[in-house]
Amino acid sequence: MEDLFNRKINYLRLSVTDRCNMRCIYCMPEDGIHNKLSHSDVLSVEEAVEIVRQAAKCGITKVRLTGGEPLVHKGILSICSEISAIPEIKELCLTTNGVLLKKMAKDLKDAGVDRLNISIDTLQEDKYAKITRIGTLKNTLEGIAAAEEAGFKNIKLNVVLMGGINDDEIADLVNLTIDHDWEIRFIELMPLGECINWDKGAFISIDEVLKRCPGLKPVKTDGVAAIYKLDGAKGSVGLISPISHSFCSNCNRIRVTADGRLKPCLHSKDEIHLKGMTGDILKNEIIKGINSKPMEHTLKETKSQSLRNMNRIGG
Ligand code: SAM
Ligand code: SF4
Numbered sequence: 001m002e003d004l005f006n007r008k009i010n011y012l013r014l015s016v017t018d019r020c021n022m023r024c025i026y027c028m029p030e031d032g033i034h035n036k037l038s039h040s041d042v043l044s045v046e047e048a049v050e051i052v053r054q055a056a057k058c059g060i061t062k063v064r065l066t067g068g069e070p071l072v073h074k075g076i077l078s079i080c081s082e083i084s085a086i087p088e089i090k091e092l093c094l095t096t097n098g099v100l101l102k103k104m105a106k107d108l109k110d111a112g113v114d115r116l117n118i119s120i121d122t123l124q125e126d127k128y129a130k131i132t133r134i135g136t137l138k139n140t141l142e143g144i145a146a147a148e149e150a151g152f153k154n155i156k157l158n159v160v161l162m163g164g165i166n167d168d169e170i171a172d173l174v175n176l177t178i179d180h181d182w183e184i185r186f187i188e189l190m191p192l193g194e195c196i197n198w199d200k201g202a203f204i205s206i207d208e209v210l211k212r213c214p215g216l217k218p219v220k221t222d223g224v225a226a227i228y229k230l231d232g233a234k235g236s237v238g239l240i241s242p243i244s245h246s247f248c249s250n251c252n253r254i255r256v257t258a259d260g261r262l263k264p265c266l267h268s269k270d271e272i273h274l275k276g277m278t279g280d281i282l283k284n285e286i287i288k289g290i291n292s293k294p295m296e297h298t299l300k301e302t303k304s305q306s307l308r309n310m311n312r313i314g315g
Pocket of ligand 2: 068
């Protein structure tokens with residue numbers, strides 16, 4: 001359906017858990033989640049699927065499962081297979097840190113997941129350990145290989161661009177696209193949660209990628225990403241700039257948090273309670289959520305107004 005600003009809303013990002021097996025410095029506190037959601041606060045498998053079923057009746061055709069880390073959810077395969085069986089859902093995607101992909105990639109494919117985004121902010125083992133605090137680059141690289149073996153195509157690799165931390169690797173990351181059909185997605189660091197008060201120098205514009213890799217040629221826009229390519233490369237580079245070039249006029253999404261709150265906008269504190277609802281009552285709340293999407297966020301002038309860390313929203 002269309003929202004009040006004539007945007008067609010067809011994309012739902014559903015966070016299935018706030019838990020994670022990593023502690024990325026910009027996303028989660030070092031000692032884990034404060035005020036952890038209790039089991040009964042988190043959407044059950046049935047509640048998550050019912051939300052998608054009713055959202056599908058409101059025009060949602062694409063779903064992304066995220067978190068926290070969606071692969072630590074014990075019911076993730078059931079959630080995937082039930083959502084992929086909903087006729088209106090044409091595309092089921094999942095965003096993961098890749099750690100558990102080595103053992104789960106094939107099962108995810110069999111459960112109907114169409115596409116994967118895998119987060120990898122650096123190609124250097126020691127830096128990977130520092131950024132994720134408890135992860136190893138080797139696990140994530142093995143996860144990417146397992147995903148390819150399981151038949152996932154056009155894998156997107158998410159890189160959060162951080163000045164002074166991984167901007168020295170822009171060219172190395174872009175060069176990965178020469179031999180792999182991956183899309184390397186550079187995402188501007190957003191000032192919310194753990195990094196809300198970071199030094200200004202960390203928040204660099206996505207334009208830095210084009211400055212450092214002048215061989216990148218524009219190809220198209222794909223939703224919120226501007227897509228570029230190096231001549232002759234198998235893969236591509238996606239630039240996502242929520243801060244320097246706001247893409248609110250193209251926003252086609254709603255988000256639902258692991259505790260079942262619909263967020264009409266990532267950066268707003270407004271939330272609509274969906275947990276425990278079913279049928280038409282749930283559908284009407286989803287419609288209310290779509291109709292309350294703001295025209296744009298105010299990130300340029302202020303910090304994010306969202307009161308949650310990213311693992312709590314589902315990035
Ligand atoms: N755990 C999974 C992962 O890391 O891919 C899925 C959840 S994570 C919250 C989703 C994405 O949000 C990741 O690519 C992560 O790097 C990104 N993210 C987290 N905090 C962010 C921030 N402050 N600004 C921009 N992206 C952020
Ligand atoms: Fe976990 Fe993803 Fe947040 Fe990293 S970005 S702490 S992997 S939820």
